[in-house]
Amino acid sequence: MKRVLVTGSAxxxxxxxxxxxxxxxxxxxxLDGMTDYYDVALKQRRHQMLLQNPSFAATEAMLxxxxxxxxxxxxxxxxxxxxxxxxxxxxxxxENPRAYIDSNVTGTFNVMEAARAQKVQHxxxxxxxxxxGANEDMPFCETDKADTPLTIYAATKKANEAMAHSYAxxxxxxxxxxxxxxxxxxxxxxxxxxxxxxxxxxxxxxIDVYNHGEMYRDFTxxxxxxxxxxxxxxxxxxxxxxxxxxxxxxxxxxxxxxxxVNIGNSEKIRLLDFIxxxxxxxxxxxxxxxxxxxxxDVPATWANADLLKTLxxxxxxxxxxxxxxxFVTWFRDYYQK
Numbered sequence: 001m002k003r004v005l006v007t008g009s010a011x012x013x014x015x016x017x018x019x020x021x022x023x024x025x026x027x028x029x030x031l032d033g034m035t036d037y038y039d040v041a042l043k044q045r046r047h048q049m050l051l052q053n054p055s056f057a058a059t060e061a062m063l064x065x066x067x068x069x070x071x072x073x074x075x076x077x078x079x080x081x082x083x084x085x086x087x088x089x090x091x092x093x094x095e096n097p098r099a100y101i102d103s104n105v106t107g108t109f110n111v112m113e114a115a116r117a118q119k120v121q122h123x124x125x126x127x128x129x130x131x132x133g134a135n136e137d138m139p140f141c142e143t144d145k146a147d148t149p150l151t152i153y154a155a156t157k158k159a160n161e162a163m164a165h166s167y168a169x170x171x172x173x174x175x176x177x178x179x180x181x182x183x184x185x186x187x188x189x190x191x192x193x194x195x196x197x198x199x200x201x202x203x204x205x206x207i208d209v210y211n212h213g214e215m216y217r218d219f220t221x222x223x224x225x226x227x228x229x230x231x232x233x234x235x236x237x238x239x240x241x242x243x244x245x246x247x248x249x250x251x252x253x254x255x256x257x258x259x260x261v262n263i264g265n266s267e268k269i270r271l272l273d274f275i276x277x278x279x280x281x282x283x284x285x286x287x288x289x290x291x292x293x294x295x296x297d298v299p300a301t302w303a304n305a306d307l308l309k310t311l312x313x314x315x316x317x318x319x320x321x322x323x324x325x326x327f328v329t330w331f332r333d334y335y336q337k
Contacts, residue, residue, distance in 0.1 A: 005078040007031045008085030010043035017226045022053045029076045030058040038190045063107025073114035083111045083125040093153035104156035122236045129181045129301045130154035139304040142251035142260045151296040169256035174236045181264035185222030186330030206287040215271040216300035218264040221323035224316035228263040231312035264303025265316045277321045281328040
């Protein structure tokens with residue numbers, strides 16, 4: 001499996017994954033819509049860096065354009081598709097829910113249709129810890145029910161999981177869904193807390209700290225995440241001959257070559273401690289504007305990553321202090337601050 005199509009290749013995670021695959025000797029085709037949800041120049045710079053490698057090519061098209069997606073998959077003929085492109089952002093889904101239906105539901109359907117027609121060896125697609133919604137038992141396990149999404153973003157990702165399962169069952173399309181937790185690191189998204197906090201502190205602006213700082217997240221460093229994805233490419237799910245033989249804790253479907261896998265650091269970090277780490281790296285203190293909980297947000301996320309470890313032998317482990325330091329170094333260099 002040497003030819004990989006990565007959707008969302010100009011995005012934060014897609015950029016890092018494409019770079020990792022290129023370093024491992026894969027031929028990578030990127031697809032990105034270059035939407036203006038955040039700074040397009042940052043996306044363009046990521047693609048420019050990837051294009052320095054002759055084994056990378058990029059196509060600009062929207063996921064909603066079924067013809068463009070189909071034509072690209074037919075012409076590139078990938079062995080594997082890693083579908084990361086999506087309308088991201090929990091809070092933005094409260095303002096513009098239609099964008100999530102168009103990109104995350106219709107767009108993902110177009111990717112699945114192209115994967116089915118191409119008969120790819122493995123389809124891997126991004127989901128999110130947000131699908132756990134109102135679940136209170138932690139750490140979250142893949143076999144937990146995830147039927148109480150709190151935002152349209154989470155609902156579209158849960159819909160993707162259900163759609164993918166049906167395709168895996170009907171068309172025998174090996175599919176792995178990975179649930180990301182709070183991913184951070186160099187080249188990160190400007191709408192995420194680490195980026196916003198760093199920028200605000202350096203520019204003397206206050207930062208908004210929701211739920212008065214009593215928030216906990218499973219912060220996952222981006223290179224740990226893409227290493228997990230890289231290993232999961234080779235962990236192709238198979239339709240079980242005997243459903244009774246599925247190991248406890250394995251999310252493998254009893255009726256399809258389909259599995260859901262958490263990729264998280266398996267550590268619940270207090271938001272205030274994360275902010276402390278940013279301040280330490282910057283050598284400056286933040287002015288903290290303590291706020292109530294936002295609609296659709298949850299007080300905590302925390303991954304059980306045992307299944308990832310079982311399947312790949314790997315578990316993310318970068319301490320958040322180290323990851324924050326790497327981000328701050330990149331930020332100050334990129335923005336010359």
